[in-house]
Amino acid sequence: MELLRVENVFKSYYLNKQEIQAVKGISFSIEAGDIIVIVGSSGSGKSTLLTLLGGLLKPSRGKVLYKQQSLYTLSNGRLSIIRNQVFGFVFQFHYLISELTARENVMLPARIARKKINETVKRAEELLEQVGMKDRMNHKPGELSGGEQQRVAVCRALMNQPEVIFADEPTGNLDIKTAEGVHDVLWNLCQKTGTSLVVVTHYEPLTQRADHVLTLNEGMVIKKRSLN
Template sequence: MVMLKAENLHKSYGSLHVLKGISLTVNRGEIVSILGSSGAGKSTLLHILGTLDKPSSGRVWLNGQDVFQLSSSALASFRNKHIGFVFQFHYLLPEFTALENVCIPGWIAGEKKHVVEDRARSLLNMMGLGDRLHHRPARLSGGEQQRVAVARALINQPDLVLADEPTGNLDSAHALELHQLFQELKKQLQQTFVIVTHNEALARLSDRQLLIQDGQLIAHHDHQLSV
Protein backbone atom coordinates (compact mmCIF):
# COMPACT_ATOMS: atom_id res chain seq x y z
CA MET A 1 0.00 0.00 0.00
CA VAL A 2 1.44 3.37 -1.06
CA MET A 3 1.77 5.70 1.92
CA LEU A 4 3.90 8.50 0.47
CA LYS A 5 3.85 9.78 -3.07
CA ALA A 6 5.84 12.65 -4.58
CA GLU A 7 5.25 13.84 -8.11
CA ASN A 8 7.60 15.95 -10.26
CA LEU A 9 9.24 17.87 -7.41
CA HIS A 10 11.31 20.91 -8.32
CA LYS A 11 13.04 23.22 -5.88
CA SER A 12 15.02 26.33 -6.67
CA TYR A 13 16.76 28.85 -4.46
CA GLY A 14 17.20 31.87 -6.69
CA SER A 15 19.11 30.66 -9.76
CA LEU A 16 20.16 27.42 -8.04
CA HIS A 17 17.98 24.54 -9.25
CA VAL A 18 18.36 21.91 -6.49
CA LEU A 19 15.62 19.38 -7.32
CA LYS A 20 14.84 18.71 -10.97
CA GLY A 21 11.64 16.74 -11.27
CA ILE A 22 11.80 13.96 -8.69
CA SER A 23 8.93 11.48 -8.40
CA LEU A 24 8.79 8.55 -5.99
CA THR A 25 6.52 6.36 -3.89
CA VAL A 26 7.07 4.72 -0.50
CA ASN A 27 4.95 1.83 0.74
CA ARG A 28 3.69 1.33 4.29
CA GLY A 29 6.18 -0.65 6.38
CA GLU A 30 9.05 -0.01 3.96
CA ILE A 31 12.55 1.26 4.75
CA VAL A 32 13.93 3.40 1.92
CA SER A 33 17.41 4.91 1.91
CA ILE A 34 18.31 7.97 -0.17
CA LEU A 35 21.95 8.13 -1.26
CA GLY A 36 23.95 10.76 -3.09
CA SER A 37 26.94 13.05 -2.79
CA SER A 38 26.88 16.28 -0.81
CA GLY A 39 24.85 18.89 -2.66
CA ALA A 40 22.90 16.33 -4.69
CA GLY A 41 19.60 17.41 -3.09
CA LYS A 42 19.02 14.59 -0.58
CA SER A 43 18.25 16.74 2.46
CA THR A 44 16.22 19.20 0.41
CA LEU A 45 14.07 16.31 -0.80
CA LEU A 46 13.68 14.94 2.72
CA HIS A 47 12.62 18.35 4.08
CA ILE A 48 9.99 18.66 1.36
CA LEU A 49 8.69 15.13 1.98
CA GLY A 50 8.46 16.07 5.65
CA THR A 51 6.64 19.35 4.84
CA LEU A 52 9.40 21.38 6.52
CA ASP A 53 9.97 23.10 3.16
CA LYS A 54 7.75 23.62 0.14
CA PRO A 55 8.66 22.68 -3.44
CA SER A 56 8.84 25.32 -6.13
CA SER A 57 6.51 23.01 -8.05
CA GLY A 58 5.23 19.47 -7.71
CA ARG A 59 3.00 17.70 -5.19
CA VAL A 60 3.33 15.40 -2.18
CA TRP A 61 0.63 13.08 -0.81
CA LEU A 62 0.77 11.31 2.55
CA ASN A 63 -2.03 8.80 3.12
CA GLY A 64 -3.86 10.40 0.22
CA GLN A 65 -3.66 13.92 1.68
CA ASP A 66 -2.25 16.51 -0.73
CA VAL A 67 -0.16 18.07 2.03
CA PHE A 68 0.65 21.43 0.48
CA GLN A 69 -3.03 22.17 -0.02
CA LEU A 70 -3.34 22.53 3.77
CA SER A 71 -3.13 25.90 5.51
CA SER A 72 0.05 26.61 7.50
CA SER A 73 -1.59 25.82 10.84
CA ALA A 74 -3.31 22.68 9.53
CA LEU A 75 -0.04 21.54 7.97
CA ALA A 76 1.83 22.00 11.27
CA SER A 77 -0.79 19.91 13.06
CA PHE A 78 -0.73 17.26 10.31
CA ARG A 79 3.08 17.08 10.49
CA ASN A 80 3.13 16.66 14.27
CA LYS A 81 0.61 13.83 14.09
CA HIS A 82 1.75 11.92 11.01
CA ILE A 83 5.52 12.50 10.60
CA GLY A 84 8.42 11.86 12.96
CA PHE A 85 11.94 13.23 12.44
CA VAL A 86 15.41 12.01 13.39
CA PHE A 87 18.35 14.28 12.61
CA GLN A 88 22.13 13.87 12.67
CA PHE A 89 22.30 16.23 15.64
CA HIS A 90 19.85 14.90 18.17
CA TYR A 91 18.35 18.28 19.16
CA LEU A 92 17.49 16.98 22.61
CA LEU A 93 16.69 19.74 25.09
CA PRO A 94 19.54 19.66 27.64
CA GLU A 95 17.46 20.76 30.63
CA PHE A 96 14.96 17.89 30.23
CA THR A 97 15.34 14.18 31.01
CA ALA A 98 15.21 11.47 28.35
CA LEU A 99 11.60 10.75 29.32
CA GLU A 100 10.60 14.41 29.11
CA ASN A 101 12.36 14.88 25.75
CA VAL A 102 10.40 11.97 24.31
CA CYS A 103 7.10 13.26 25.74
CA ILE A 104 7.29 16.79 24.36
CA PRO A 105 5.70 16.18 20.90
CA GLY A 106 2.87 14.26 22.57
CA TRP A 107 2.23 17.07 25.00
CA ILE A 108 2.28 19.57 22.12
CA ALA A 109 -0.36 17.42 20.40
CA GLY A 110 -2.56 17.85 23.47
CA GLU A 111 -2.64 14.25 24.63
CA LYS A 112 -3.12 13.45 28.31
CA LYS A 113 0.09 13.66 30.31
CA HIS A 114 -0.04 10.15 31.75
CA VAL A 115 -0.91 8.58 28.39
CA VAL A 116 2.11 10.22 26.75
CA GLU A 117 4.41 9.28 29.63
CA ASP A 118 3.31 5.65 29.55
CA ARG A 119 3.96 5.46 25.81
CA ALA A 120 7.34 7.20 26.23
CA ARG A 121 8.40 4.69 28.90
CA SER A 122 7.38 1.83 26.64
CA LEU A 123 9.35 3.24 23.71
CA LEU A 124 12.46 3.91 25.82
CA ASN A 125 12.28 0.36 27.18
CA MET A 126 12.06 -0.88 23.60
CA MET A 127 15.21 1.15 22.86
CA GLY A 128 17.03 -0.50 25.75
CA LEU A 129 16.97 2.72 27.77
CA GLY A 130 14.68 1.71 30.61
CA ASP A 131 17.39 2.57 33.14
CA ARG A 132 18.07 5.98 31.56
CA LEU A 133 14.60 7.53 31.80
CA HIS A 134 15.62 10.30 34.19
CA HIS A 135 19.06 11.03 32.74
CA ARG A 136 19.58 14.34 31.00
CA PRO A 137 21.29 14.27 27.57
CA ALA A 138 24.71 15.21 28.98
CA ARG A 139 24.72 11.93 30.91
CA LEU A 140 23.91 9.82 27.84
CA SER A 141 26.30 8.49 25.21
CA GLY A 142 25.93 9.57 21.57
CA GLY A 143 24.23 6.30 20.70
CA GLU A 144 21.86 6.61 23.66
CA GLN A 145 20.99 10.19 22.71
CA GLN A 146 20.14 9.11 19.18
CA ARG A 147 17.89 6.31 20.48
CA VAL A 148 16.10 8.89 22.64
CA ALA A 149 15.64 10.97 19.49
CA VAL A 150 14.16 7.93 17.71
CA ALA A 151 11.73 7.36 20.59
CA ARG A 152 10.73 11.02 20.42
CA ALA A 153 10.08 10.64 16.67
CA LEU A 154 7.75 7.72 17.42
CA ILE A 155 5.84 9.18 20.39
CA ASN A 156 2.84 10.37 18.33
CA GLN A 157 2.69 7.03 16.48
CA PRO A 158 3.47 8.67 13.13
CA ASP A 159 2.81 7.01 9.80
CA LEU A 160 6.26 8.01 8.54
CA VAL A 161 9.67 8.62 10.12
CA LEU A 162 12.18 10.70 8.16
CA ALA A 163 15.83 10.42 9.19
CA ASP A 164 18.50 12.84 7.92
CA GLU A 165 22.00 11.35 8.33
CA PRO A 166 20.95 9.72 11.63
CA THR A 167 24.27 7.88 11.99
CA GLY A 168 26.46 10.82 10.95
CA ASN A 169 27.80 11.42 14.47
CA LEU A 170 27.99 7.76 15.51
CA ASP A 171 30.87 5.30 15.29
CA SER A 172 30.42 2.28 13.04
CA ALA A 173 29.21 -0.04 15.82
CA HIS A 174 26.55 2.40 17.06
CA ALA A 175 25.58 3.22 13.45
CA LEU A 176 24.92 -0.46 12.76
CA GLU A 177 22.94 -0.74 16.01
CA LEU A 178 20.73 2.17 14.94
CA HIS A 179 19.96 0.66 11.54
CA GLN A 180 19.20 -2.68 13.19
CA LEU A 181 16.86 -0.79 15.53
CA PHE A 182 15.03 0.61 12.49
CA GLN A 183 14.62 -2.97 11.26
CA GLU A 184 13.18 -4.05 14.60
CA LEU A 185 10.77 -1.11 14.62
CA LYS A 186 9.66 -2.05 11.12
CA LYS A 187 8.93 -5.60 12.31
CA GLN A 188 7.29 -4.69 15.62
CA LEU A 189 5.40 -1.55 14.65
CA GLN A 190 5.21 -1.82 10.85
CA GLN A 191 6.99 1.52 10.91
CA THR A 192 7.87 3.25 7.64
CA PHE A 193 11.25 5.00 7.29
CA VAL A 194 12.90 7.21 4.69
CA ILE A 195 16.58 7.66 5.54
CA VAL A 196 19.12 10.02 3.98
CA THR A 197 22.60 8.60 4.45
CA HIS A 198 26.13 8.64 3.04
CA ASN A 199 26.75 5.15 4.42
CA GLU A 200 26.28 2.72 1.53
CA ALA A 201 26.92 -0.38 3.67
CA LEU A 202 24.14 0.59 6.06
CA ALA A 203 21.85 1.66 3.24
CA ARG A 204 22.03 -1.88 1.90
CA LEU A 205 20.09 -2.98 5.00
CA SER A 206 17.10 -1.03 3.62
CA ASP A 207 14.37 -2.45 1.42
CA ARG A 208 15.27 0.01 -1.34
CA GLN A 209 18.00 2.48 -2.16
CA LEU A 210 17.29 5.63 -4.16
CA LEU A 211 20.27 7.39 -5.72
CA ILE A 212 20.08 11.13 -6.33
CA GLN A 213 22.60 12.85 -8.57
CA ASP A 214 22.50 16.53 -9.44
CA GLY A 215 18.92 16.91 -8.24
CA GLN A 216 17.55 13.94 -10.17
CA LEU A 217 16.60 10.42 -9.17
CA ILE A 218 18.82 8.30 -11.40
CA ALA A 219 18.48 4.78 -9.98
CA HIS A 220 16.85 2.64 -7.36
CA HIS A 221 17.68 -0.83 -6.14
CA ASP A 222 15.57 -3.38 -4.28
CA HIS A 223 17.26 -5.51 -1.65
CA GLN A 224 16.07 -8.73 -0.09
CA LEU A 225 16.67 -8.37 3.61
CA SER A 226 18.49 -11.11 5.48
CA VAL A 227 17.57 -9.88 8.96
Protein backbone atom coordinates in the same frame (compact mmCIF):
# COMPACT_ATOMS: atom_id res chain seq x y z
CA MET B 1 -1.59 1.24 0.46
CA GLU B 2 0.11 4.32 -0.93
CA LEU B 3 1.14 6.69 1.84
CA LEU B 4 3.15 9.36 0.11
CA ARG B 5 3.84 10.32 -3.45
CA VAL B 6 6.06 12.97 -4.94
CA GLU B 7 5.19 14.11 -8.43
CA ASN B 8 7.86 15.84 -10.46
CA VAL B 9 9.12 17.96 -7.57
CA PHE B 10 11.66 20.72 -8.03
CA LYS B 11 13.26 22.90 -5.38
CA SER B 12 15.47 25.90 -6.01
CA TYR B 13 17.19 28.04 -3.43
CA TYR B 14 18.16 31.60 -4.21
CA LEU B 15 21.38 33.06 -2.89
CA ASN B 16 22.37 36.58 -3.99
CA LYS B 17 19.85 36.26 -6.81
CA GLN B 18 21.61 33.14 -8.02
CA GLU B 19 19.41 30.08 -8.43
CA ILE B 20 20.59 26.80 -6.94
CA GLN B 21 18.53 23.89 -8.23
CA ALA B 22 18.72 21.39 -5.38
CA VAL B 23 15.99 18.98 -6.57
CA LYS B 24 15.17 18.62 -10.24
CA GLY B 25 12.09 16.65 -11.14
CA ILE B 26 11.85 13.71 -8.73
CA SER B 27 8.87 11.34 -8.68
CA PHE B 28 8.24 8.20 -6.65
CA SER B 29 5.80 6.78 -4.15
CA ILE B 30 6.02 5.24 -0.69
CA GLU B 31 3.76 2.40 0.37
CA ALA B 32 2.78 1.92 4.01
CA GLY B 33 5.53 -0.04 5.77
CA ASP B 34 8.17 0.60 3.09
CA ILE B 35 11.78 1.16 4.07
CA ILE B 36 13.40 3.57 1.64
CA VAL B 37 17.07 4.47 1.69
CA ILE B 38 18.36 7.59 -0.05
CA VAL B 39 22.03 7.79 -0.97
CA GLY B 40 24.12 10.19 -3.04
CA SER B 41 27.14 12.43 -2.76
CA SER B 42 27.25 15.60 -0.68
CA GLY B 43 25.09 18.32 -2.21
CA SER B 44 23.07 15.90 -4.35
CA GLY B 45 19.78 17.03 -2.74
CA LYS B 46 19.11 14.31 -0.16
CA SER B 47 18.25 16.59 2.77
CA THR B 48 16.24 18.86 0.54
CA LEU B 49 14.19 15.92 -0.75
CA LEU B 50 13.56 14.68 2.79
CA THR B 51 12.35 18.08 3.99
CA LEU B 52 10.05 18.38 0.95
CA LEU B 53 8.58 14.96 1.77
CA GLY B 54 8.23 15.77 5.45
CA GLY B 55 6.09 18.86 4.97
CA LEU B 56 8.92 21.13 6.10
CA LEU B 57 9.74 22.84 2.80
CA LYS B 58 7.46 23.78 -0.04
CA PRO B 59 8.62 22.66 -3.47
CA SER B 60 9.18 25.27 -6.18
CA ARG B 61 7.23 23.04 -8.53
CA GLY B 62 5.44 19.68 -8.35
CA LYS B 63 3.38 18.00 -5.69
CA VAL B 64 3.84 16.05 -2.49
CA LEU B 65 0.77 13.96 -1.76
CA TYR B 66 -0.02 12.35 1.59
CA LYS B 67 -2.87 9.88 1.07
CA GLN B 68 -3.85 11.72 -2.06
CA GLN B 69 -3.99 15.12 -0.33
CA SER B 70 -1.59 17.70 -1.63
CA LEU B 71 0.47 18.56 1.48
CA TYR B 72 1.34 22.12 0.61
CA THR B 73 -2.21 23.16 -0.20
CA LEU B 74 -3.35 22.26 3.33
CA SER B 75 -3.72 25.00 5.92
CA ASN B 76 -0.73 25.61 8.20
CA GLY B 77 -2.71 24.20 11.10
CA ARG B 78 -3.55 20.97 9.31
CA LEU B 79 0.02 20.59 8.05
CA SER B 80 1.40 21.06 11.57
CA ILE B 81 -0.92 18.34 12.85
CA ILE B 82 0.34 15.95 10.16
CA ARG B 83 3.97 16.79 11.00
CA ASN B 84 3.30 16.21 14.68
CA GLN B 85 1.11 13.12 14.48
CA VAL B 86 1.72 11.35 11.19
CA PHE B 87 5.41 12.06 10.59
CA GLY B 88 8.40 11.54 12.85
CA PHE B 89 11.81 13.10 12.32
CA VAL B 90 15.34 12.11 13.29
CA PHE B 91 18.22 14.36 12.25
CA GLN B 92 22.00 14.02 12.29
CA PHE B 93 22.15 16.14 15.42
CA HIS B 94 19.65 15.06 18.03
CA TYR B 95 18.04 18.47 18.75
CA LEU B 96 16.95 17.25 22.16
CA ILE B 97 16.08 19.94 24.66
CA SER B 98 18.99 20.18 27.06
CA GLU B 99 16.91 21.15 30.12
CA LEU B 100 14.60 18.15 29.80
CA THR B 101 15.31 14.56 30.77
CA ALA B 102 15.35 11.75 28.22
CA ARG B 103 11.82 10.77 29.25
CA GLU B 104 10.53 14.34 28.99
CA ASN B 105 12.13 14.78 25.57
CA VAL B 106 10.46 11.61 24.31
CA MET B 107 7.11 12.77 25.71
CA LEU B 108 7.23 16.15 23.98
CA PRO B 109 5.37 15.29 20.72
CA ALA B 110 2.55 13.76 22.77
CA ARG B 111 2.40 16.80 25.04
CA ILE B 112 2.10 19.02 21.96
CA ALA B 113 -0.72 16.76 20.72
CA ARG B 114 -2.33 17.10 24.19
CA LYS B 115 -2.46 13.39 24.80
CA LYS B 116 -3.26 12.05 28.24
CA ILE B 117 -0.34 12.36 30.61
CA ASN B 118 -0.52 8.87 32.17
CA GLU B 119 -0.52 7.15 28.80
CA THR B 120 2.22 9.46 27.55
CA VAL B 121 4.54 8.64 30.43
CA LYS B 122 3.86 4.94 29.99
CA ARG B 123 4.55 4.96 26.27
CA ALA B 124 7.72 7.05 26.63
CA GLU B 125 9.06 4.62 29.22
CA GLU B 126 8.18 1.60 27.09
CA LEU B 127 9.94 3.08 24.09
CA LEU B 128 13.05 3.96 26.08
CA GLU B 129 13.09 0.48 27.55
CA GLN B 130 12.93 -1.05 24.07
CA VAL B 131 16.04 0.82 23.01
CA GLY B 132 17.96 -0.17 26.12
CA MET B 133 17.63 3.16 27.92
CA LYS B 134 15.68 2.05 30.98
CA ASP B 135 18.44 3.20 33.31
CA ARG B 136 18.97 6.52 31.56
CA MET B 137 15.43 7.92 31.49
CA ASN B 138 16.15 10.64 34.04
CA HIS B 139 19.35 11.78 32.41
CA LYS B 140 19.50 15.05 30.53
CA PRO B 141 20.99 15.03 27.00
CA GLY B 142 24.33 16.40 28.25
CA GLU B 143 24.63 13.37 30.52
CA LEU B 144 24.18 10.89 27.67
CA SER B 145 26.56 9.55 25.03
CA GLY B 146 26.04 10.40 21.36
CA GLY B 147 24.49 7.02 20.61
CA GLU B 148 22.18 7.29 23.62
CA GLN B 149 21.10 10.77 22.56
CA GLN B 150 20.19 9.45 19.12
CA ARG B 151 18.25 6.56 20.63
CA VAL B 152 16.25 9.10 22.62
CA ALA B 153 15.68 11.04 19.38
CA VAL B 154 14.41 7.83 17.73
CA CYS B 155 11.97 7.26 20.61
CA ARG B 156 10.77 10.85 20.38
CA ALA B 157 10.15 10.40 16.64
CA LEU B 158 8.06 7.30 17.39
CA MET B 159 6.15 8.78 20.33
CA ASN B 160 2.94 9.63 18.48
CA GLN B 161 2.91 6.36 16.53
CA PRO B 162 3.65 8.06 13.22
CA GLU B 163 2.99 6.42 9.88
CA VAL B 164 6.39 7.40 8.55
CA ILE B 165 9.75 8.39 10.00
CA PHE B 166 12.14 10.64 8.09
CA ALA B 167 15.73 10.25 9.19
CA ASP B 168 18.57 12.36 7.77
CA GLU B 169 21.92 10.70 8.43
CA PRO B 170 20.82 9.82 11.96
CA THR B 171 24.21 8.36 12.75
CA GLY B 172 26.33 10.81 10.79
CA ASN B 173 28.37 11.91 13.77
CA LEU B 174 28.72 8.56 15.53
CA ASP B 175 31.41 5.90 15.31
CA ILE B 176 30.58 2.75 13.32
CA LYS B 177 29.76 0.52 16.26
CA THR B 178 27.45 3.07 17.89
CA ALA B 179 25.88 3.85 14.52
CA GLU B 180 25.02 0.17 14.07
CA GLY B 181 23.16 0.18 17.37
CA VAL B 182 21.11 3.24 16.45
CA HIS B 183 20.32 1.89 12.98
CA ASP B 184 19.24 -1.44 14.44
CA VAL B 185 16.95 0.28 16.91
CA LEU B 186 15.42 2.42 14.19
CA TRP B 187 15.00 -0.51 11.84
CA ASN B 188 13.57 -2.86 14.46
CA LEU B 189 11.05 -0.39 15.83
CA CYS B 190 9.83 0.58 12.36
CA GLN B 191 9.56 -3.06 11.28
CA LYS B 192 7.74 -4.07 14.43
CA THR B 193 5.17 -1.30 14.20
CA GLY B 194 4.80 -1.25 10.41
CA THR B 195 6.05 2.33 10.31
CA SER B 196 7.50 3.45 6.97
CA LEU B 197 11.06 4.74 7.10
CA VAL B 198 12.73 7.13 4.68
CA VAL B 199 16.35 7.39 5.66
CA VAL B 200 19.40 9.12 4.24
CA THR B 201 22.27 6.81 5.13
CA HIS B 202 25.27 4.98 3.77
CA TYR B 203 24.95 2.23 6.35
CA GLU B 204 25.33 -0.86 4.18
CA PRO B 205 23.15 -3.42 6.03
CA LEU B 206 20.21 -1.04 5.89
CA THR B 207 20.79 -0.39 2.19
CA GLN B 208 20.66 -4.14 1.61
CA ARG B 209 17.44 -4.66 3.54
CA ALA B 210 15.59 -1.61 2.15
CA ASP B 211 12.57 -2.06 -0.12
CA HIS B 212 13.88 0.71 -2.35
CA VAL B 213 17.20 2.49 -2.62
CA LEU B 214 17.22 5.82 -4.45
CA THR B 215 20.54 7.20 -5.60
CA LEU B 216 20.60 10.95 -6.15
CA ASN B 217 23.00 12.95 -8.24
CA GLU B 218 22.70 16.68 -8.84
CA GLY B 219 19.09 16.75 -7.68
CA MET B 220 17.91 13.81 -9.76
CA VAL B 221 17.32 10.11 -9.10
CA ILE B 222 19.95 8.38 -11.20
CA LYS B 223 19.37 4.88 -9.90
CA LYS B 224 16.48 3.09 -8.25
CA ARG B 225 16.91 -0.38 -6.83
CA SER B 226 13.97 -2.34 -5.49
CA LEU B 227 13.97 -5.59 -3.56
CA ASN B 228 10.90 -6.90 -5.32
